[in-house]
Amino acid sequence: MAKERKIKCDCGSYLQPKNAAFGHFETEAMVCPKCGFTTLTREQAEKFVALKQMHQAIDMERKIIKIGNSIGFTLPEGLQELGAKVGKKVKLEALNENSFKVKLIG
Ligand SMILES: [Zn+2]
Structure with a gap:
């Protein structure tokens, strides 16, 4: 894993990578173990945006249809x-x- 720079919280503790909930999504964030302050690194923010896009694109119902001799869905x-x-x-x-x-x- 890549070496991460330590981020110091205003309360004096150091932020640690931890899964945190943002709305309906859970993603890795930097969380302060002492005061609970949560932020995203640039990399984590990019991952979060991609995750959100994937959720928006995919969360829906589909019906199985016949495709030639096989079955599938669009x-x-x-x-x-x-x-x-x-x-x-x-x-x-x-x-x-x-x-x-x-x-x-x-
Ligand atoms: Zn803190």
Whole structure:
């Protein structure tokens, strides 16, 4: 892991990386263990924005349709901006008995 610069809080403690909730999302932030002050580094802020975009693009219902001899479903249009392009490889992984994840690879 990259060496992070220590950020000193106004209260005198040092901020530590920790998962924090921002609205509906949980993301890694820098949190003061003493007073609870929370901030994001530039890198964490960029990750958070990408996470938010992904949530906005993907949180919706889809119906399984027939495609040739296979079945499938269409992907939300907004996902194209996030790298889900025609020809892109995806990997499917089971999460539990009724859900699976689709990971963009390559
Ligand atoms: Zn503090």
